[in-house]
Amino acid sequence: MSGPAPMVEVRGVRKSFGGVEVLHGIDLTVAAGEVTVILGPSGSGKSTLLRAINHLERPDAGLVRVDGALMGLRRVGGRLHELRERAVLRQRARIGFVFQNFHLFPHLTALENVAEAPVGALRRPRARARREAAALLDRVGLGDRLDAYPRQLSGGQQQRVAIARALALSPRVLLFDEPTSALDPELVGEVLTVIRDLARGGTTMLVVTHEMGFAREIADTVVFMDQGRIVEQGPPDAVLDRPRHPRTRAFLAQVR
Amino acid sequence: MSSAPPAAPLPAQHAPLNDDFAELATLPVVPARHYGRWLAGALVVVLTAQFLHGLATNPGWDWPTFFDYLLAESVLKAVWLTIQLTFYGTALGFTLGVLLAVMRLSRSPVLRAVAWTYVWAFRSIPLIVQLLFWFNLAYLYRELGLGIPFGPVFWTFETMHLVGPLAAAVIGLALHQAAYAAEIVRGGIIAVDSGQREAAAALGLPKARQLRRIVLPQAMRGILPNAANEIISLFKGTSIVSVMALGELFYQVQVIYGRNGRVVPLLMVATVWYIVLTTVLTVVQHAVERRFARGAEREPTPGPFRRAREALQRPPWAARLARRGQAPPGAAPEAPGTPEARAGGAR
Ligand SMILES: Nc1ncnc2c1ncn2[C@@H]1O[C@H](COP(=O)(O)OP(=O)(O)OP(=O)(O)O)[C@@H](O)[C@H]1O
Ligand SMILES: [Mg+2]
Numbered sequence: 052m053s054g055p056a057p058m059v060e061v062r063g064v065r066k067s068f069g070g071v072e073v074l075h076g077i078d079l080t081v082a083a084g085e086v087t088v089i090l091g092p093s094g095s096g097k098s099t100l101l102r103a104i105n106h107l108e109r110p111d112a113g114l115v116r117v118d119g120a121l122m123g124l125r126r127v128g129g130r131l132h133e134l135r136e137r138a139v140l141r142q143r144a145r146i147g148f149v150f151q152n153f154h155l156f157p158h159l160t161a162l163e164n165v166a167e168a169p170v171g172a173l174r175r176p177r178a179r180a181r182r183e184a185a186a187l188l189d190r191v192g193l194g195d196r197l198d199a200y201p202r203q204l205s206g207g208q209q210q211r212v213a214i215a216r217a218l219a220l221s222p223r224v225l226l227f228d229e230p231t232s233a234l235d236p237e238l239v240g241e242v243l244t245v246i247r248d249l250a251r252g253g254t255t256m257l258v259v260t261h262e263m264g265f266a267r268e269i270a271d272t273v274v275f276m277d278q279g280r281i282v283e284q285g286p287p288d289a290v291l292d293r294p295r296h297p298r299t300r301a302f303l304a305q306v307r
Numbered sequence: 308m309s310s311a312p313p314a315a316p317l318p319a320q321h322a323p324l325n326d327d328f329a330e331l332a333t334l335p336v337v338p339a340r341h342y343g344r345w346l347a348g349a350l351v352v353v354l355t356a357q358f359l360h361g362l363a364t365n366p367g368w369d370w371p372t373f374f375d376y377l378l379a380e381s382v383l384k385a386v387w388l389t390i391q392l393t394f395y396g397t398a399l400g401f402t403l404g405v406l407l408a409v410m411r412l413s414r415s416p417v418l419r420a421v422a423w424t425y426v427w428a429f430r431s432i433p434l435i436v437q438l439l440f441w442f443n444l445a446y447l448y449r450e451l452g453l454g455i456p457f458g459p460v461f462w463t464f465e466t467m468h469l470v471g472p473l474a475a476a477v478i479g480l481a482l483h484q485a486a487y488a489a490e491i492v493r494g495g496i497i498a499v500d501s502g503q504r505e506a507a508a509a510l511g512l513p514k515a516r517q518l519r520r521i522v523l524p525q526a527m528r529g530i531l532p533n534a535a536n537e538i539i540s541l542f543k544g545t546s547i548v549s550v551m552a553l554g555e556l557f558y559q560v561q562v563i564y565g566r567n568g569r570v571v572p573l574l575m576v577a578t579v580w581y582i583v584l585t586t587v588l589t590v591v592q593h594a595v596e597r598r599f600a601r602g603a604e605r606e607p608t609p610g611p612f613r614r615a616r617e618a619l620q621r622p623p624w625a626a627r628l629a630r631r632g633q634a635p636p637g638a639a640p641e642a643p644g645t646p647e648a649r650a651g652g653a654r
Contacts, residue, residue: 107509136514144511154506158524158602168510171520200602220510 057116058083058255059224064103064113066096073099075279076113081224081272084253088266088287091276092302097259098151100276101226104257105146106139117146118223144172147217147225152233153209155201161188161212162197165219173220180219187215191245207238214245225249227258263306267291275299373572376563377579385559386580388473392555393542396480400541401534403481404488409518411493422489429486435547437483441475442551476548484541491533495526527599535592539585556580 059081066074073096081087089097102108104115106123115122123139124131134142155164165184169175175183185197191211193204201209210230217225227246231239243265250256250269260266266273266287273290275283275298283296294300362368376382410422429437499522507517546557554562556577564573 105509107505140508140511140513142511143509146509148506148509150502150506150509152502154500154502156503156506156521156525158599160602167520168512171513171516172511202602202605216510 056083057081058085058118059104059257060114060116061100061104062114062116064100064110064115066099066103066108066110073279074103074110077103077279077281079274079281079284081255081257083255085271086250086256086258086269087272087274088270089257089259089274089276090261090266090302095276096279097276098228101148101228101257101259104224105143105148105226107148117142120145140172144168144220145223147220147222149210149213149217149225149227149230151229153201153206153213155209155213155216157201160198160200161193161204161215164201164212165216168216169219184215184219187218188212190218191215192241205238206234207241210234210238210242211245214242214249218249223255225254225256227256227260229259229261232261261306263291263303275302277302367571368575369569369572372567372569373575376560376573376576381559381563382556382576382580385554385556386584388554389542389545389556389580390584392476392480392545392548393538395477396484396541396545397538399477399481400484401488401492403485405492407485407489408492408496411489412496426486426489429482432483434479434483434544435550438476438479438548438551441479442472444475472551472553476545476551476553480541480545480548484537487537488534491530491537492526494533495528495530496522498529499525524599528596528603531592531596531599535588539588542584542588543581 057080059079061077061079064074064077065072077096077100079087079100089100091097099108103110104117104122106115109123114124120142121131122142123134125134125138126132155161156167159167162181162184165187166177166180169180169183170177185194188194188197191214193208193211193215196204196208199208201212204212210233214230230246231242234242239262243262246256246258247265247269258266258269270287272284273287274281275290275294275296277298283290283294283299290299291303294303363370407422407425410418411426413419503521503525504517507521512521545555548555549558549561552558560573560577564570
């Protein structure tokens with residue numbers, strides 16, 4: 052691929068659960084500063100792919116490289132050694148992950164949620180981490196809810212805290228797994244606005260979403276997955292308006 | 308509980324459908340009367356009064372002897388020993404229990420097996436049997452040594468010196484407690500949503516911190532009520548070490564009534580102390596539970612002290628007076644994001 056250096060490279064990634072293969076050798080490249088949107092029917096392996104990228108699931112085969120660093124492996128001479136959990140955790144701190152169900156820490160305030168990883172994973176001084184966390188929450192429009200606990204926030208606000216929490220590690224890549232699908236329709240907009248701003252700011256992102264209009268608007272590349280394979284990929288207008296693969300056509304006809 | 312406002316005529320049972328709503332809204336509402344409840348309440352009060360009267364007047368209770376011994380030095384010493392046994396038993400027991408719980412949840416089959424076996428063994432052996440084993444340790448092993456396993460020994464101790472009766476009791480109680488604590492802690496940990504662990508891992512938090520900062524504080528909510536049960540039951544269970552002739556509270560009162568024959572008042576001395584200390588533990592439990600309930604409810608309930616202070620500042624009769632002829636309840640504006648709503652979440 053020409054153009055900017057790749058930020059995320061996925062090569063031949065396979066993953067099985069209980070003998071059933073759900074990713075059949077995925078190849079995918081995301082250039083630095085690009086936004087890639089992953090579409091596909093339920094069960095097609097979108098979440099599993101994102102989780103394999105940050106090694107929440109270890110792939111059974113294949114390689115993932117993020118910003119030049121091989122995930123979960125280390126090259127020693129002519130071999131690749133599996134990294135231990137501790138090292139993988141360090142690698143993960145460079146990848147932001149936003150979950151469908153937020154998974155905020157309910158016993159910590161919004162501010163503490165955001166400041167947790169900088170202190171715990173990057174060993175930043177607490178005062179500095181809290182200052183930066185407050186700034187991040189302000190950026191996602193929650194500067195006045197720093198001391199609220201997650202349960203005291205609306206779904207959209209919770210997801211914005213989760214985005215701020217992912218941003219607090221100054222990640223090289225942000226992975227979003229259906230960030231709006233647990234939200235009421237009127238709350239979707241506020242979350243998409245935040246993601247849109249990040250996209251404009253040049254953050255590399257992989258976004259799984261079912262919001263077609265949003266996908267078209269922010270995506271540099273749209274990837275369509277079906278049954279554990281990438282069926283089709285390309286610029287949004289090509290994939291969304293003139294899909295070549297029948298599966299893509301059938302899927303798009305359905306969601307429209 | 309409010310006193311009944313003056314009775315007023317109720318609207319007719321079958322009011323015509325086109326009855327004027329505005330007029331209905333002006334009629335006072337008479338609260339339902341619970342005659343059965345009042346009767347039962349009165350009965351309980353009478354029975355309680357009778358019981359208390361019996362306590363005070365029946366000479367068999369021998370209150371003078373009770374008061375002689377309640378604060379006697381020997382009794383206080385025994386109470387202190389009971390507290391120590393409970394404290395060390397709990398502290399060591401739960402420390403080991405957390406360790407065992409984490410081992411049982413680890414990915415290492417060896418650690419899992421060891422923890423499982425421990426829990427199995429120590430829940431199978433009656434505490435009293437175990438205590439007697441420890442007490443007789445010197446009989447099994449005259450000396451204990453510290454050194455390389457199967458290799459040279461660097462230090463040796465006389466078992467008798469190292470494991471006196473107090474140490475034997477603490478070890479026995481702690482080992483026993485650890486088996487139960489392990490299961491309680493494990494239960495709390497597995498009840499925490501696995502997404503929490505995953506989110507912590509996605510943020511790259513080190514394992515130990517995931518556990519200490521994310522999982523355990525949430526697990527504590529489930530652990531605390533059970534742990535409090537265990538501690539209170541251990542506290543009273545310390546009376547079992549009287550088999551080792553250790554002068555804890557129960558042993559001490561037995562010694563005293565063995566000497567003077569005043570069984571009932573001395574049992575009351577022990578009972579009162581157990582009640583007092585259990586009450587203290589219960590209050591502590593309540594406070595600790597509140598501490599770990601942070602963020603668990605949308606609107607946290609104020610603590611007992613705050614409630615009491617507010618009640619004193621604004622007694623119920625004042626509230627009732629204020630309510631007369633005021634806006635209907637629920638009319639207060641309640642917008643999310645107001646400063647009050649936020650203050651509710653602040654620590
Ligand atoms: N931990 C697991 N154990 C067993 N099977 C799993 C596990 N995780 C995922 N799967 C299976 O893998 C397949 C892909 O799942 P995945 O969650 O990646 O789909 P998805 O594309 O994200 O779907 P959705 O749009 O519904 O979120 C599904 O068939 C699912 O049942
Ligand atoms: Mg999914």
